[in-house]
Amino acid sequence: KLVNGVQFIYSVAILLSTPLQFFPAIDISSQQLFSKTGKYNPYIKWKKNIYRFFMVFFCAFVAWIGANDLDKFVALVGSFACVPLVYIYPPLLHYRAVQQPTWRKVTDVVLCIFGFIVMGYTTALTVISWTHGSSSKTPGYCDSG
Numbered sequence: 001k002l003v004n005g006v007q008f009i010y011s012v013a014i015l016l017s018t019p020l021q022f023f024p025a026i027d028i029s030s031q032q033l034f035s036k037t038g039k040y041n042p043y044i045k046w047k048k049n050i051y052r053f054f055m056v057f058f059c060a061f062v063a064w065i066g067a068n069d070l071d072k073f074v075a076l077v078g079s080f081a082c083v084p085l086v087y088i089y090p091p092l093l094h095y096r097a098v099q100q101p102t103w104r105k106v107t108d109v110v111l112c113i114f115g116f117i118v119m120g121y122t123t124a125l126t127v128i129s130w131t132h133g134s135s136s137k138t139p140g141y142c143d144s145g
Helices: 002-033 042-065 067-097 102-132
Strands: none
Touching: 002 042, 042 067, 067 102
């Protein structure tokens, strides 16, 4: 019962933190779409509210459709977000920010190219596994043979 209780509390915490995670994307995109604020204009305010509703509805729909393929979706996000965060952005920032000898600049460029290759490879693997599906379940640690 303790494990189930902790899992339930964790799922409630994730559910309640979703608006905080979604707010920056909604705020930035609504500023680009709507040039005026809705503080004094109720028409603009309701247009923004409808936009926010449909964005949340769209994300919930995508989550509902992809619930069975969550592992592949996480892998795809990791390919586009985590690989550049590790292998591409730091060498780019180092290349631009630090005056250094030519051989170090070459290593920064080589590391960036490696990051792009890894990003392409992991993305290709994820897309291939998503399109072909998994016909057999990979054995787990506790599975009986």
